[in-house]
Amino acid sequence: MNFDLSDEQKMLGEQARALLADLTPFDRLRALIDSDSEWDEPLWHALAEMGFLGVTIPEEHGGLGLGALDLGVIMEALGGANAAVPFMSSIVLGAEAIRLAGSEMQKAAWLPKLASGDAIATFAHAAGPGPAFAGGAALEGGRLSGSKSPVADAGIAHVAVVLVEGSGLALVDLDQTGVTRTRLGSFDQLRPHYRLDFDGAAAEVMPGGKAAIERLIDQGAVQAAFEAVGAAEACLHMARDYAMERQIFGRSLAGYQAIKHKLADIAVMTELARSNAYYGGWAAESAPDELPDAAAAARLSAIKAFEMAARENLQVHGGIGYTFEANCHFYYRRERLLAVHLGGRGYWADRLLKAQPGSQAKAA
């Protein structure tokens, strides 16, 4: 048994962390929020230059053709930095949807541009309040009508993969008159969300859509887990570092058990979540039959770890944590997004139970 990342994967993660530490310090995030930016465009191009955008895109389409664990270490780094880039939308979901479900022409048209960062994709899966995966838009005779909302990063995206009525996938060029994009207020200020209205917009069926949708979401869940693990660990270290330097009642705040025990619990949750994410990445690469179980467990434990880490990080900081100048709030907001996007706890609890042999579990 060798249940560890390879040396190459560890190195990839280190490269990603180093690049992000360099290019997206917290002051950069504050500046992006103050200027009401949609994203960190220079960072996106830097990620493209390093080849990170093409990690899982096949070599014949300009990518590196690597696997879910290679992608995972990058997602973990992005989560740690709370980076303001559409990586989840464009690479983990958009490009992967096209790879799994697109026609050869669709792949050839979009994957090279997504790998190079010249185009951005998004995945429109929700249709207003209610389940995370819903229709809301219908495809008929190559024309798409209806609405999808909220859709992450749709302001900067060139193309959307749209979950349509009947559970198929459609590919829609967003730069056309039949598409209206309306920016919504986003609780996560570093990941904008939009409402998309389609009024007979030209759209293409993605031939493998229905067959690929579950796999796409499961793989996305594994990557979301990596992102949340990175973010949870960042919160843990931020809280630890603050407590270490803060003196209170004549000694280090980090010396009090109320703080030590809380952070120890977060450390345990984060390691369990990381272990499940590794399993999810391994299953995505090597054991597709185990992917639903692995993805659901990874997603649930990552939500749990990041939730506690984001909340208690702010708490450990005390009043300073409530200020815009401290850095806790980036994660506090991002956490709520990661807790619900791609389905929340209810969705993944059902999926996990359904994946257990002998439970005869029914979906709620």
Added chain:
Amino acid sequence: MDFNDTPQEAAFRAEARAWLAAHAPAHELPAGAALPDTEEADRGRAWMRALYAGGWSGLTFPKALGGRGLSGAEAVIFAEEEGRYHLPKGPFTSIGTGMALPVIARHGNDEQKARFIDATLRGDLTWCQLFSEPAAGSDLAALRTKAVRADDGSGDWIVNGQKVWSSWAHLTDWAILVVRTDPTVPKHKGLTFFVVDMKTPGIETRPIRQISGACEFNETFLTDVRIPDANRIGAEGEGWACCMTVLMGERLGSGAHRSGIEPLLAYAAATPDGHGGTMLDDAAVRQQLAEALADEQGERFFQARLRTMVSKGENPGALAGMVKLAYASRYQKTNGLALELRGLAGIAPEAGDTATGEVQYDYIYSTVMRIAGGADEVLRNQIAERVLGMPGEVRMDKDVPFEKLKG
């Protein structure tokens, strides 16, 4: 990343599997029925003898001392294969192999190694642990049982005091014992480690009636127990270092577990909810079961990561405590949920409902899992200090001679 054995590991597993297939079935315990503890201990001894005869005892022990000198990874593989059978394994043999032997091997002299190691591996000597006291549990170094030199010039030690939580002390041959030999120095510095024959006059064990109804733990009274100096392990005052060697063995050994979730899932799926569905249709039930499952998988794959570290020759250190910390609480929660789902039938099951009986027992037993082998709070301190690098606890007693301490 893969779950497959290396060729070398696979060969070892095949060898272990073949040997176990030929020898383990004859030693398996009958399913469901609890044996009298004397018989369980006897069967444990017999299995030790079989392992010894087959060359499977002391797997990670150095060859020079009679072990096989294998890696931690191979020991895990053997434990996995052995775990496929319901064998008489428990504290009555593992305290010897997992605690007494490491400390004798590390701190004992050649004469002691020759006397105890082979006999223990062979199953001829079984051991209990006389460590904790009524006022010394997590703070073990606060122990009060004392040993003084006999005044007859023999060099023997005379021991007086009381020990608790000594599993199987009533049925084992020898004990590892830590006592205070110098109360004039700070508490960690005045301890000395001994081995003692449990038949020595002055040793009296009384069963402790536990909340589970079982009595596998004892309190042990030592009254003018005479121990020859030849049974001292390590130097006078070196007792704490010996204890650390023992406790490291305990920590790494914890973590073999049954999950309890699978049967609970099956129970929920098979039990009507009174509205035409099953209990598994209840969203709150689904959420709790899913959380427990996700945690359980996380523990399993975290163990796999630790195993990988061990097989690469790295020491997981305080990371090992994370598994135990997570597992014990989840186990309590899972069994608590299992009782809750049963409603009143969980409190008062129909005659013959052995499954509910097991859940009741496990819910009670889970409390001791959170205390023994490193209490939750001790483990949290260790994780905070050794993994996260946070400051150690304020110790009021650190530099104070033991005899000057309050209490």
